[in-house]
Amino acid sequence: MTDCGSITGTVSLAHGDGGELTHRLISDLFLRYFRDEALQPLNDAALLPAQCGLLALTTDSFVVKPLFFPGGNIGTLAVNGTVNDLAVSGARPLYLTVGLILEEGLPLPVLEEVIAALAAAASEAGVAIVAGDTKVVERGHGDQIYINTTGLGLVAGNIDLGCHRVRPGDVIICSGAVGDHGLAVLAARENFGLEGLKSDCAALHTLILPLLENFPGAVKWLRDPTRGGLATTIKELALSAQVDIILSEEAIPVHDSVRGGAEILGLDYLYLANEGKFCAVVDRVAAEDVLAFLRRHPLSCEAALVGEIKEGSGRAFLRTALGATRELYLLSGQQLPRIC
Template structure:
């Protein structure tokens, strides 16, 4: 297995970059291969009794448990709701599993659970099953949370990472890098004139309005681990198209930009938890953008690039000085343990 010559798992294997991709391609996919798994989307879409369903699962190990703008609990709910929604599905039900470290204050766990209940109600989903395990002190980092979800996919939608087509437009729903830099600012004790707050949010309401005006959206993706760059690289490879970004059009919060410059990071690789990428036909882009900007979670929506037939499988960017650069997927992750 060509896993970058690592004999053991390293943090980079969970970072959403090349190491994660190799782990999936060379270990998990060969072992579990089936038609639904092949697409490697945010959620698997399948048909049961004539009804198209979407199912997704995710685990959350963020450190610290509480951060500006949220905590691990609402992050878990929003993240799974978003994964289901990226297939065009309406999320309905979630399950939740807790792995709790001995010694975690009950008050902290109560706060996390309350925020999960609020997030689920806001997203319009129900938590219908769960599990709890407790591990020895020193073996759990407070609490880890696993969530799984299921939703219904309306007829007529064909959304997936392999559906991008030359001529399509690439849209982002707002400023990038907010979540990752909110986590890092807490870890590093950084303070800025304007606080950096996580963007964690459930995007199913925004997506529903987008699909109302454009049921032919080709790709939806929430750029979490690895950020916008990793998500677009995966889409380019899956669809075998090229993607060209205009760097000057990518919205970045000034405080996030300053933090990235201070830490030597590129916001295009930093995780988001309340933003989406949409790849839509060019002739329908204006109405999609208009609807997104009228929604509270899409006020700063921007068109940031286009899909081309040249350089299939590659992501490139037009720089501010008129040049171009290839944006490759990173080996690991700039910021481990951010979701």
């Protein structure tokens, strides 16, 4: 029997059975890091004050491997990923729930490190963790830690984002360099020995909400290009808005380390996941002002106008540096599992 009081030992099946060890895990570990008053670990649900406005609700499970990588870990990712899904929906993130699936044998100090990072990320993002759940599965039926976070946010009244607002002539702005997260995780997992890679994992709401406040009409559509990368996100937009989109390869910001690493590995950085970037469809008239606004924020100092919307029927293209054009499709068959 492990002793989780001193946060040594390993996770056992009994930590998930709802009895004494579950209680000790909650009191000796979780409640040391999660301190919101709405979090009543022995209650069945968190009771939250009324929010009289449009609500946004989103869920994401995180199975990233390895748990720790340059620039983040599964705990920071689980907070920022869900915060960003709310932010690109125009919502102020308020509350998170955290559901853990732990593998028997997980060292408790590893769990503590993840929980500490998760709590710190939530605190930094200003979201309260108000409910949680822990299950334990036998050795060989998990992979250390899987985390589900579900986020509840409040949408400002005047926000109207969506592909219904996208028109030919609009432009696409990307908030910064692409591919960092996907390649950093892949390199950490496979020990490729590539240098200078670091996940861009970050919470974007302190950037996005002021953007929407300052350019309420001009910003028409937002998305964070996570799994599937920029190319998949743009192709999805083309399909749902029933327009064509042309990206300019030269305009897309990408760090040299990512460009070089992707080339060595035979990967296309346009399909690598991002965890601290967004794409926006913006009215062309406001594009320069939006770019200037973004470049003043540390999370988007490399923002760039990367493409434009054309009349069309759901196709996406990349105009290459050499002037050729190639069509972009949804990610297909690239085996980069578990990057988030």
